Amino acid sequence: MLKLKGSLKISGDKSISHRALILAALSLGKTKISNLLESDDVLRTLNILRDLGIKIKKNGEDWVVYGNGTCGFFQPDSALDCGNSGTTARLMIGAVSSNPIKCTFIGDESLQKRPMSRVTDHLKTIGAEVHLTNNDYLPLMITGTQNLLPNKHIIKTASAQIKSSLILSGLNIKGKTTIVETKSTRDHTERLLKFLNLKFKITKYKNGETSIELNGPYEIFSKDLKVASDPSSAAFFIVAALITPNSQIELKNILLNPLRIEFINVLKKMGGKIIVKKTKKMCGEDIGIIKVKHSNLKGITISSSLSPMIIDEYPILAIAATQAKGKTIMKGLGELRHKESDRIVSIVSNLKKLNFNVISKKDDIIIQNKNVKIKNKKIIKTFNDHRIAMSFLILSIIYENKILIDNSDCISISYPKFHDHLDKLLKKY
Numbered sequence: 478m479l480k481l482k483g484s485l486k487i488s489g490d491k492s493i494s495h496r497a498l499i500l501a502a503l504s505l506g507k508t509k510i511s512n513l514l515e516s517d518d519v520l521r522t523l524n525i526l527r528d529l530g531i532k533i534k535k536n537g538e539d540w541v542v543y544g545n546g547t548c549g550f551f552q553p554d555s556a557l558d559c560g561n562s563g564t565t566a567r568l569m570i571g572a573v574s575s576n577p578i579k580c581t582f583i584g585d586e587s588l589q590k591r592p593m594s595r596v597t598d599h600l601k602t603i604g605a606e607v608h609l610t611n612n613d614y615l616p617l618m619i620t621g622t623q624n625l626l627p628n629k630h631i632i633k634t635a636s637a638q639i640k641s642s643l644i645l646s647g648l649n650i651k652g653k654t655t656i657v658e659t660k661s662t663r664d665h666t667e668r669l670l671k672f673l674n675l676k677f678k679i680t681k682y683k684n685g686e687t688s689i690e691l692n693g694p695y696e697i698f699s700k701d702l703k704v705a706s707d708p709s710s711a712a713f714f715i716v717a718a719l720i721t722p723n724s725q726i727e728l729k730n731i732l733l734n735p736l737r738i739e740f741i742n743v744l745k746k747m748g749g750k751i752i753v754k755k756t757k758k759m760c761g762e763d764i765g766i767i768k769v770k771h772s773n774l775k776g777i778t779i780s781s782s783l784s785p786m787i788i789d790e791y792p793i794l795a796i797a798a799t800q801a802k803g804k805t806i807m808k809g810l811g812e813l814r815h816k817e818s819d820r821i822v823s824i825v826s827n828l829k830k831l832n833f834n835v836i837s838k839k840d841d842i843i844i845q846n847k848n849v850k851i852k853n854k855k856i857i858k859t860f861n862d863h864r865i866a867m868s869f870l871i872l873s874i875i876y877e878n879k880i881l882i883d884n885s886d887c888i889s890i891s892y893p894k895f896h897d898h899l900d901k902l903l904k905k906y
């Protein structure tokens with residue numbers, strides 16, 4: 478039998494790693510970045526910045542970026558390859574749009590199916606010239622200009638990628654750019670810009686809207702950046718410890734941004750014994766320790782209003798739900814259809830294959846606890862989706878490794894050290 482025991486430092490946060498690299502490139506001067514996540518997705522952003530003329534070097538464990546200012550990109554020689562990374566594509570499209578260069582963005586098979594017009598429609602209204610494949614997809618061509626217009630953008634789909642893309646574009650727009658989001662999404666770009674001493678205004682309204690007012694063009698002066706550990710990666714081990722008898726773990730240096738750790742409140746509501754302790758501030762973010770013990774979970778209803786805050790955690794929450802007493806209803810998951818795979822399909826089809834009691838109804842997933850026994854080995858289809866792969870490997874722990882996955886290479890998209898870290902925590906008893 479296996480249990481999880483011990484203490485671990487998780488790898489750097491993916492969202493902050495992308496942003497740290499991009500903002501360092503847009504700053505003037507040299508930025509040292511520590512604890513950068515060296516995953517496939519983040520390396521896509523890093524290599525695209527190099528293609529745009531930014532010098533980036535590794536120095537021991539750290540990375541050094543020689544920033545060239547908010548209008549400092551050079552014309553690239555070839556297409557910018559975003560691989561599997563939606564964050565790279567959407568953020569970099571915004572970042573290049575206010576520079577006078579012509580860029581072609583390409584991506585892998587999965588990324589070519591993910592919508593880009595949610596970003597480019599905004600950029601077109603302010604003067605960027607964009608040609609998309611089938612009006613919505615990569616490959617796309619964008620011709621940027623230093624004369625983009627200041628404007629007010631109202632974002633209808635809750636998405637930090639759209640918001641961040643427009644912020645990055647607005648940094649080199651002369652005049653007032655206003656970005657309004659109707660639901661709060663992760664705010665790392667705003668926090669990093671504040672840490673870099675940028676002057677801009679954020680207003681939160683009673684109806685839940687947030688408005689961000691930029692007054693560009695900006696000069697950003699470089700400052701060394703540290704990346705906290707990724708709570709979305711921690712989520713796999715948190716759920717593993719909750720569902721595996723006799724487990725008790727401690728995860729250190731975790732990013733405790735409230736827009737990222739809502740899944741912990743969900744798991745606590747399900748009966749999870751989790752203690753969160755803030756220890757310090759780092760680059761404008763709260764950091765701390767998370768302690769987790771094996772718990773008897775119960776099913777709950779997860780409201781759609783939480784979805785922007787737990788968007789990446791649904792696959793692993795579904796795994797927790799399979800072990801919770803009663804029924805778990807996860808509501809309003811429409812955005813999951815636009816992730817690395819259609820995650821409603823990937824979660825439901827694989828759980829059904831394992832004989833769990835699960836259904837999807839429009840954009841909801843309902844999981845009813847059932848005492849499933851797995852006698853023979855079963856192979857899960859990951860759809861090349863890193864979070865699906867890791868989620869089912871966690872479920873495999875309590876089924877004595879009878880659940881296998883068809884492809885574990887995709888895990889390096891967000892968490893190359895996943896297997897090493899899991900091995901460190903797993904103990905025989």
Ligand code: S3P
Pocket residue numbers: 491492493564635636637638639641663788789812
């Ligand atoms: C991210 C935002 C989210 C999230 C993704 C990372 C970011 O996507 O799912 O993994 O770093 O801004 P959306 O903005 O599409 O919701």
